[in-house]
Amino acid sequence: MLQKKVCMLGSFSVGKSSLVRRFVESMFDEQYHTTIGVKVDKKVVNTGGEDLTLVLWDIYGEDVFQKMRMSYLRGMHGYILVADGTRRQTLEDALALNDRVVAEIGKVPALLALNKFDLTDQWEIDPAREAQLTAAGWTVQHTSAKTGDAVEKAFLHLAQAMLAK
């Protein structure tokens, strides 16, 4: 069966692990558990009538304590850049990380997940900023690992983009 390596990238506490857990196990934990290493999961999806194994690399979030090793991205077919929509800075940090990834790996299919969309009253990313990102070529998804909204959609969208490449 065809396999594709997908990396989850973004700052700490944006919900990368929660998105993977929601997608793979349909589960969510309210409590924040920080990731300090890499965890690899697999999930088979069917896209366009074809089964595809997504090998999901949940990589610890970058912060002042830990920088990401670019070697983890070797062989990556696509990635989900995750930002926390209730913390505007995480979007800017994610985009800065993206620049480094593109410089290192080159362009591969990617999707921007603005996570925690269930917290609409705390949302900090305005539509104009999103419009800018869309204009810059990003596929933007409002996801909620808590409710499951658009989580599967985001992974499937990326799977299709990787197959189309």
Place this chain on the structure above:
Amino acid sequence: MSAKSIFESFLAGQGYALFEYLGDGDFRLLGAWPDWCASIWGAQPNSDQRIGLGGKSPFLENFLVDAAEFWRTRSPGSVNSGNWIESGANGREIPLEASARSLDGKRILLLQNLSESFGQQQQWFQTARNSLLEHEKLLKEIQKKEILLHCIVHDLTQPLSAMNGVFNLLNRENLPAALRKYIKAGERESQRQELMIRGILEAFSSDLAAQQSRETSAAEAPDLLACAKQAIEEFSPAFRERQIGLSLGAHAGDSRGWRVVGDSSRIDRIFGNLLENAMRYAPKGSTVTIGVENHDEFVLAFVDDEGPGLPPDQRPDQLFALFSKGKAHAGKAGLGLYFCKITVERWGGAIGADTRKRGGARFWFRLPRAAQSTQNDATAASRGKSVDKEKPHTHKKAEKSLRILVAEDAELNRDLIIELLKKRGHIAIGVTDGRRALAALEEHDFDVVLLDEEMPGMTGLQTTAAIRRRELITGKHQVIIGISGHATADDEHRFREAGMDTALAKPVEVKTLYKAVESAAQNLHSTAARSQPQHTAEAAAATAPAAAPSLAAHAPADSSANSAAENEDALSHLRRTTGGNEKLIRSLAATFLADAPKALARIRGAVAKKNAAELASAAHLLKGSLAIFGAPKAVAAARNLEALGRANNLREALASLRTLESEFALLQHELRAIHSAAKPKPQSPASSRIPAKRPRQKK
């Protein structure tokens, strides 16, 4: 048991599994197969079995690329993989780390189970990241409180502004000297209280600002020597009154100049606070010296007095603490030096005080130098600014006096346009909305009608449509010029589509106003043979005066002008836009000071009540008034609030309101100085002129 097997058992007990690399991705197990390996990868392989470790773990497969390279290049030491998690039996997560090394010519891979140390590491990261999240939350809370503080300060200051105004009026009356003395005292105290309230705002709001960037844009890098000279100029009268000398100390020239990181208006306030402090302690007949010195990558500024020196029972740093006051001469609220400290430190500088060897005290602060390119840019910008300042426009009378109707809901804009048109010799009257414009057109003939795009009740475009409908009966073409706060080619096209002849961008500048009005009217008269009224958009566009300036034509010029005038103060801007009409400038300042706070209060109320429509309307109104005085940052904030209101998106409104309030306060200070310069001072005829420089904002 052999030594080798003892060693291998020891490794297994410590959580290690040992493999030898055989090539082609295969490994051979050395020693024991620990339980955790069995939990992850199943039963122990035979001793002579080749194990494809890469196939067992995608993470390990990725690391083996690095390991193979390490072995191939015979690098010294080892290379490790970093932590990763494997799932063991029953879903138990097992943290691992791999390292590759060479031993006795063998390529060795060591896998370590980190379960014992991982929990502690995890706990440490968890605590640290939770702290970061809490810190972010705290900053957001501070931001919210700061806005609340602004609102409270505003409400406290409003009545004081009114009191100041009343005292101003009383000062103009012919009152007995004794009464005048009491009025002066009342005026002084109310102003003092206002400054103290603002001082509180500055002190507490700076906590947040301190967290923000201290980048200084090229054009904004202030010149510390220039600031010192300006402080001397401004404080000299007060020092003279107290019979204290104030002089500039010697300063050695430096090719790097005196430009520093920071903001000139705040440096002015720092000098102001230090000089006020010196004035309180300096004895009569002594001299206070202010100066600057080079300190490598810093520029140091100092204020020396010949007073008693620092209090012996107080550490110098305590002088700069919040609410700290000297014993002998209580100053204000103890905020002044605290403000200086947090401001200077925010910019990466330092502040301090010492008792001088020769007596007296030295209060000093030092700031990092601005980058060289910044200094050059700033010099260029400053040159451009001064050149622009010196070019007032003239009001030559127009060849033909026109009758002009101005429909504009923003009073300041309306007054400005009417006054400029009158200066030019035209007859201009104003109305506040489209319906009144239509009523005025019923009663009088006008050569030109100026219509603001956005007016309450009936917009400029709706009014244009109504006028064009009437022309079906009258057969007369009315010249209509739209006025828009926007300035794009699309807007101009939209105006023409709606039947307007041409359009002007706000804020209206004197030259473009005259050119638009006069060429539109002239074009109409020269094509008076127009036998048919123009009813359609195409016809309107086709007959639009070719010579009239258009929005699109203005837009780039305006934006470049805005860019060049980014640092232009309100007075320079007004002189440029009004052609140097000082009476009009004072009148505009007075109207703004009286009315604009009401519009700002409406915006505050709309944000507090989350009333998007009210926010859009109030921000639109204030935006128009602010644009008259330049104030690009304030205009941008008001525009943003208007857009947020229109989009019914109030999430970002608080941040924009904060920016607007702070820019609004700066503009108020400038306009108060302009306004107060109008106050007659018989002892000095020259003093009735508007001050040429941006007023220093004092605490």
